[in-house]
Amino acid sequence: MAKIWVFAEMVGDQVSQISLEILTGARELGGELEAVVLDPQARSATAVLGEYGATTIYLGSDSQYRDHVAQPHATAVAALISAYHPDLLLFGATYEGRDICGRLSAQLGLTVVANVTALNHSDDGFTAASSIFGATQNVTTLVQGPTPCILVRPKSFTAQSSGGGAPRVVEVALPPGSPLGARRIESVVAPVSGPKLEDARVVVSGGRGLQEPANFHLVEEVAELLHGAVGASRAVVDAGWVAYSRQVGQTGKTVKPDVYLACGISGAMQHTVGMKGAAHIVAINKDRDAPIFKLSDLGIVGDALKVLPALSAELRARGVT
Amino acid sequence: MKIAVFVKQIPDPSGAGALDPATHRLKRAGVEVVLDPGDAYGVEAGLQLADSTGGEVVAISMGGERAVDVIRKAMAMGAGSGLHLCDERLAGADALTTARVLAAGVAHTGAEMVVACTESTDGYTGVVPAAVAELLGWPSLTFAKQLELNGRTARIQRQTPAGHDLVEAELPCVVTVTGGINEPRYPTLKGIMGSKAKPLETLDLAALGLDPGRAEEEIGHQRVVAVEAAPQRQAGRVVEDDGSAAQLIADYLAELKVI
Numbered sequence: 001m002a003k004i005w006v007f008a009e010m011v012g013d014q015v016s017q018i019s020l021e022i023l024t025g026a027r028e029l030g031g032e033l034e035a036v037v038l039d040p041q042a043r044s045a046t047a048v049l050g051e052y053g054a055t056t057i058y059l060g061s062d063s064q065y066r067d068h069v070a071q072p073h074a075t076a077v078a079a080l081i082s083a084y085h086p087d088l089l090l091f092g093a094t095y096e097g098r099d100i101c102g103r104l105s106a107q108l109g110l111t112v113v114a115n116v117t118a119l120n121h122s123d124d125g126f127t128a129a130s131s132i133f134g135a136t137q138n139v140t141t142l143v144q145g146p147t148p149c150i151l152v153r154p155k156s157f158t159a160q161s162s163g164g165g166a167p168r169v170v171e172v173a174l175p176p177g178s179p180l181g182a183r184r185i186e187s188v189v190a191p192v193s194g195p196k197l198e199d200a201r202v203v204v205s206g207g208r209g210l211q212e213p214a215n216f217h218l219v220e221e222v223a224e225l226l227h228g229a230v231g232a233s234r235a236v237v238d239a240g241w242v243a244y245s246r247q248v249g250q251t252g253k254t255v256k257p258d259v260y261l262a263c264g265i266s267g268a269m270q271h272t273v274g275m276k277g278a279a280h281i282v283a284i285n286k287d288r289d290a291p292i293f294k295l296s297d298l299g300i301v302g303d304a305l306k307v308l309p310a311l312s313a314e315l316r317a318r319g320v321t
Numbered sequence: 322m323k324i325a326v327f328v329k330q331i332p333d334p335s336g337a338g339a340l341d342p343a344t345h346r347l348k349r350a351g352v353e354v355v356l357d358p359g360d361a362y363g364v365e366a367g368l369q370l371a372d373s374t375g376g377e378v379v380a381i382s383m384g385g386e387r388a389v390d391v392i393r394k395a396m397a398m399g400a401g402s403g404l405h406l407c408d409e410r411l412a413g414a415d416a417l418t419t420a421r422v423l424a425a426g427v428a429h430t431g432a433e434m435v436v437a438c439t440e441s442t443d444g445y446t447g448v449v450p451a452a453v454a455e456l457l458g459w460p461s462l463t464f465a466k467q468l469e470l471n472g473r474t475a476r477i478q479r480q481t482p483a484g485h486d487l488v489e490a491e492l493p494c495v496v497t498v499t500g501g502i503n504e505p506r507y508p509t510l511k512g513i514m515g516s517k518a519k520p521l522e523t524l525d526l527a528a529l530g531l532d533p534g535r536a537e538e539e540i541g542h543q544r545v546v547a548v549e550a551a552p553q554r555q556a557g558r559v560v561e562d563d564g565s566a567a568q569l570i571a572d573y574l575a576e577l578k579v580i
């Protein structure tokens with residue numbers, strides 16, 4: 001039976017959402033599902049990893065996994081692979097996932113496929129589907145050779161517990177003398193209010209069409225009224241209007257809300273790849289030919305600087321607070 | 322100090338991309354090719370470090386014959402020399418092989434630091450810089466939105482989903498920079514003229530001391546077996562705002578039970 005590993009990440013003492021998504025997707029492949037978790041708080045992850053289908057957890061809780069970036073993790077995973085030879089290793093397409101996967105690939109000569117949104121297997125081996133050109137085309141790649149590594153995009157699967165029981169836990173020590181690499185001195189969390197962009201039911205995003213940073217509050221106001229999160233295009237993030245943590249798209253976050261409201265955003269491929277999974281899309285753009293209208297359910301050809309305040313007023317008039 | 326910057330020639334990202342139906346590789350023939358816009362940030366970051374340390378930048382590119390153009394462009398921006406890693410057996414190279422070639426290139430130049438962008442705009446695997454660092458045995462400072470060098474210690478603000486981490490490492494190291502970390506300079510006319518006289522070396526797999534057999538085998542560990550058009554969303558209503566747009570949107574939100 002194929003042995004499939006998931007490299008699970010943690011946020012604080014919780015298993016990250018993307019790791020639960022990947023475990024859910026990996027269950028469909030059949031085979032034996034196991035997880036690797038390397039984090040000082042790893043112990044608090046075992047029960048949840050079991051609930052999502054992992055039957056064995058390789059667990060390391062060395063503080064070096066917090067104080068250093070990627071290098072000790074890659075060394076530890078390399079040692080595990082050499083000992084247990086999994087048939088496939090899945091990572092989230094996160095900052096940590098990419099760094100660890102890249103190093104691991106180089107250490108052991110493993111092939112890597114990135115941007116993957118679906119997994120399958122054929123007679124010849126596992127296949128990974130990735131979307132390219134702004135998700136206009138799907139490419140299926142067959143992976144072979146020693147433990148192929150796959151980086152899975154967020155929101156490719158919907159996390160669902162399998163009701164699995166307590167997994168077997170195998171404690172792993174960081175191999176002595178492992179190079180530790182870059183030091184993490186401090187973590188700075190930018191303050192945000194309202195729901196998290198990745199989880200929000202409603203996302204209201206603004207782009208360069210808002211003309212100047214002072215107008216961005218029009219977007220924030222509507223988002224607040226709808227109990228939604230504020231998103232942004234890269235154009236305004238690069239211009240310094242809003243924090244990078246708000247960026248939606250290829251190099252930002254992937255969101256799948258019930259409603260995505262795009263205001264003054266042209267709909268460049270690199271933006272839409274991060275939001276086209278929304279159930280419903282509303283766009284406000286003054287250019288009738290803006291590409292964003294090709295994927296919106298309701299498109300308003302108009303001035304966002306007028307429509308947004310009118311929308312806030314209309315929502316209040318309807319008793320929304 | 323010598324600083325290596327990675328530059329890649331890619332099909333113009335503002336055009337519609339296409340795959341060669343026979344090889345399933347990115348179509349490059351007959352397509353406008355440019356310096357990857359992400360790489361311009363890496364070149365600029367490298368040049369700024371070189372300026373402040375009295376160092377020198379070498380631009381390294383793996384690619385076909387035409388990739389010389391992006392090396393020249395980096396030299397026109399200010400890089401002092403170029404290294405072109407070119408071998409027909411590298412067509413369709415995967416991330417691992419690319420990393421092996423680039424790492425061997427860096428070792429050849431004697432650079433003590435690599436600056437690259439976080440991922441290429443066409444392939445978008447995003448693991449090559451970390452793999453290069455591993456192959457060189459260097460630490461890596463990735464996803465930098467700010468970068469400074471104090472003596473032999475490089476420190477970055479590393480982007481995180483929630484904000485940033487302060488991360489540091491000693492030289493030699495690999496750094497990747499995000500778009501927006503700086504304002505890449507445009508080549509001046511003088512720079513463009515001067516770039517033609519700057520040294521540009523070309524090396525193939527053998528000259529890099531890499532085993533073509535291994536490259537071929539590793540590239541073969543992944544193979545595109547199908548390419549299909551992804552299902553696209555259908556455009557819905559598009560309405561000219563006549564003053565009632567806010568009501569229309571509110572009606573729609575009510576229909577969806579969002580309000």
Ligand SMILES: Cc1cc2nc3c(=O)[nH]c(=O)nc-3n(C[C@H](O)[C@H](O)[C@H](O)COP(=O)(O)OP(=O)(O)OC[C@H]3O[C@@H](n4cnc5c(N)ncnc54)[C@H](O)[C@@H]3O)c2cc1C
Pocket residue numbers: 206207208209210211232233234235236247248249250251252253263264265266267268269270271274284285286287290302303304305334358359441442
């Ligand atoms: C490697 C790479 C990665 C990228 N990653 C991302 C990413 O993750 N996310 C992302 O968003 N982008 C990304 N981009 C950038 C992307 O290509 C676009 O440049 C960007 O999305 C454009 O942002 P925008 O729509 O706000 O600005 P523009 O494209 O300038 O569009 C502004 C729009 O506003 C409209 N407008 C103007 N005035 C008004 C008004 N008063 N009312 C209403 N509408 C108005 C205009 O008609 C226009 O359509 C990436 C690019 C590259 C090369």
